Amino acid sequence: MSIEDTFDALFKALGHRARRRILDLIKDGPKTTGALCEKLTDLDRCTVMQHLSVLEKTGLVVVERRGRERWNHLDALPIHDVQKRWIGAYAAHAVAVIESLDALAETDAQSPDITAPPQASIAMRQVGSRSKTS
Amino acid sequence: MSIEDTFDALFKALGHRARRRILDLIKDGPKTTGALCEKLTDLDRCTVMQHLSVLEKTGLVVVERRGRERWNHLDALPIHDVQKRWIGAYAAHAVAVIESLDALAETDAQSPDITAPPQASIAMRQVGSRSKTS
DNA sequence: TAATCATGTTATAAAAATACAACATGTCAA
DNA sequence: TTGACATGTTGTATTTTTATAACATGATTA
Structure with missing residues (x-):
């Protein structure tokens, strides 16, 4: 397995x-x-x-x-393994996004670049409305 | 929901x-x-x-x-929520079990009490063989 | 504008998960 | 040892999930 x-x-x-x-x-x-x-x-x-x-x-x-x-x-050891190898990484990712947004909030308004895949704009929306779909 | x-x-x-x-x-x-x-x-x-x-x-x-x-x-924020409210508690539980076993290992051999629900004996087995079923 | 492209929608077949009934087995205690 | 008890096993109906086909739509671009 x-x-x-x-x-x-x-x-x-x-x-x-x-x-x-x-x-x-x-x-x-x-x-x-x-x-x-x-x-x-x-x-x-x-x-x-x-x-x-x-x-x-x-x-x-x-x-x-x-x-x-x-x-x-x-x-609970299997859960501990999940936490270490999977959840932890994504939870950290979420924290990193939040922190980068805090940093962004400092700098604030930037010219929207239509050519590149937008990350910040979506991320901003996430923080704005944390409510889930449905 | x-x-x-x-x-x-x-x-x-x-x-x-x-x-x-x-x-x-x-x-x-x-x-x-x-x-x-x-x-x-x-x-x-x-x-x-x-x-x-x-x-x-x-x-x-x-x-x-x-x-x-x-x-x-x-x-990743939903995963962060899962981590906080669910996984974290159980992962901590797993760690606590391991630590209590370390403590047990110090004291070592104890008289088996057939009347009480056995916790340590199972826990010992867990540490002995971490391999999963099937 | 017509062809192409990226995506969306609806339907459906197959597989897996869920909930339960009916019956079976092994243990304990009188 | 016999009946009650706790658990185990097998089968099955229902629902949900997964994978795909067939067709539809809306945006680009030649």
């Missing part, structure tokens, strides 16, 4: 609120599947288990069996 | 390598759709546009039209 496959799986795993809720529930300590189902009353037990298996495949949840119980542990 | 919807959309958007490739391609400056298609030779032009529209809906891509061209700009 390539590193890109790993990122695919991790982002997809985090891309469902039920799974993020599960991670939140076991953040401060492992829980049994039954305990999780009691919290996630809006979901069927089978659905919870399916989400757990998705999380387990990504390594975000580590399972330990104790008799007839299944204790679901959080392993 | 709730904040959880936003996270759903963002993680899902990042959960496809084609979209991450697109973001990489426009990280250092905007590109036209045509320019992107030239780079993503393994994908149909329509598919690239569909991915772009997914990215646009999340706010990760901001579109600017210039005549018959469409310039796709990166807006």
